[in-house]
Amino acid sequence: MTADHDSVATLAPPPPKRTAYGKETWKEIAFLLSNLFTALIGFVYAVVSVLLGVGLSVTVIGLPLLALGLGGARLVGRSERARARALLGLEIAEPSPLPARGGFFGWLWSTLKDPVAWRTQLYGLIRLPWGIVTFTVALVSLIVLWPVLPFIARGLASADRGMVRGLLSPSDELERRIAELESDRGVVVDTAAADLRRIERDLHDGAQARLVALAMGLGLAKEKLLDDPETAAAMVDEAHGEVKLALQELRDLARGIHPAVLTDRGLSAALSSVSARCTVPVKVTVELAERPAEAIEGIAYFTVSELLQNVSKHSRARSASVDVWRAEDRLLLQVRDDGAGGARFDGGTGLAGLAERLGAVDGLLVLDSPDGGPTTVTAELPWRSRPST
Template sequence: MSSLNDTPPPPASLAYGRHTWKEVAHLLADLPCALAGFVYAVVTIALGVGLSVTVIGLPLLALGLAGARGMAGAERARARGLLGVHVERPSRLPHRDGFLPWLWAQLKDPVAWRSQLYGFIRLPWGVLTFTVTLVSLIVLWPVLPFVARGLGNVDRAMVRGLLSPSDELERRIAELESDRGVVVDTAAADLRRIERDLHDGAQARLVALAMGLGLAKEKLLDDPEAAAAMVDEAHGEVKLALQELRDLARGIHPAVLTDRGLDAALSAVAARCTVPVKVSVDLPERPAEAIEGIAYFTVSELLQNVSKHARARSAAVDVWRTEERLMLQVRDDGAGGADPAAGSGLAGLGERLGAVDGVLAVDSPAGGPTVVTAELPWRDRDRDRPAAS
């Protein structure tokens, strides 16, 4: 598919303009480029298929297909520079752990096979375009702009048809496969965090509580006053353990979010922030529970960043709906300089939003202010609720 950034040349005319000379240069370069592509395609496929009865045949074929993607990229760049054709780069193959999954992914890559097909059919076309263009430069030079335009348009069609992504479905499948890995990694990290918090916090406190109560039981008859003091201390430990369990449960899914929605839940988060936060939630109805939870934790993490890093005096949170998207925006008047590319938590947050077809945009110039906007798909709450039996 071509991009909206295509720069179509002006109509051909008898005058030799800049676009005409670019097309002529592209057509004259067709023959050497087509010859290189044809030889590469024949050699890699012949070796791979011919040696497929051995252990090196299919790996050679896979490597040849991977290289075909690179040659297709060079052809797209040539067409972009000389013909003004801006074709989107096909999605990268998703990362595969292990040799056999990588091999299978390479062998069934439609982009690479279309690139090899492009190399095959370009040789006769390259011979034709080189010959016609060269003859026109010598004999038919008055009509060369029209000849170059016609041949160039065929080249444009070939590039768009064979070197662009198959369709949007191919791109979305690759994105979703990549996003699935992000979701799995995030879920595993959350489980490890919960396990660590339980082990180091409530579990350790409950073990100490059990030991303290055991000692108090032994002293109950011999030293009632000491036993009473130990029971009183254990009572305090119970309160602390309950508070830690509440905090942990709030980190999984806060009850206020389930019961009262985003407005109340975000107000509670804002109250715990170290700077004053103004919260504005304008939603006609509640989104699906999953989207609501992601929105809550997104704002929670952004406000934690404000507390820890922004050096801000105030912040604001706005939540609203635009058509079928849930919009979140967190602003602060701090020092700015937040950069997702620097490996901060913003990068991980952007990946988690991308896993549900969301988007994160960060505007944080040095000196501030910082504005972080998140966009999530709106999903009706009733659609995600199981039907009554």
């Protein structure tokens, strides 16, 4: 046998042999005999929950009842997958949970369009006649068809396996990904709305208020220009100072949206700039042969910026470090400090929100912060190359 044949044999070993009346056969017979009982329960549940919800849909309680019935169908599907796993040796992954949505109507809409629940209800409706057939055939075979019982059990169980796979398994990875993307979209929208509110608040309370005061001051100086030129000059001088402060506030606001140094010179220069504003000395090491996409670069910058703010506010550290590097198709960031440690995702440091924002772009945040320190936060982002110009 050649090496190629050996590798094929290693990758695709033959299925294990089973005896005619081994434990696998008896498990299949137990599954077939229990089909009638479980199919009856599933059929009654599907008919009652769907008809009741649809029939009362003209009232305010109809759709909530239908949604509750669909939620219960997920539990029915879970029990059937567990039965198939235990008796048929069929490993079926559990479907992804419904994405969390705020409020009653968000829950209602998510549940009513849940494909997993609807397929489970369909499974319950079509299982009753099949359950009667398999129960009857298995019972008769135990009594009068003993010699061919293992073959009958295997054939019927194979049909059951196909039915469970077709109706009770997740819709491959697509369904999981759709649920994740729906949840991530909500996080992105909420984050964008919060950023817009922050920018509006900063403009209203900062630069806008200062410019209004500046306009009023210049108006008063204009009135006093002829009558009291010394006072007018002092007011103009004060207004000049206000202009400088307003410009600085606008620069800070622009830096919070997207810093110019990041656009012009990349992550290394931008992170060196943000680390200089940290209250502890920070060593920055960026090892990137090329720049990632602008969006990924921006997320990386603001992630490090927020983590360094935590170092300044909470860590009681004497020094910190920032390391950035690429590993295959991922961009990795690591911020480490020698502070007191004890950081938690629910500790009011904003780490939970940061983890959600990274998750929305298929990123990851890992926290290692034992009591007494040190604290190490590692962020991982997808590497997306900057488009060629």
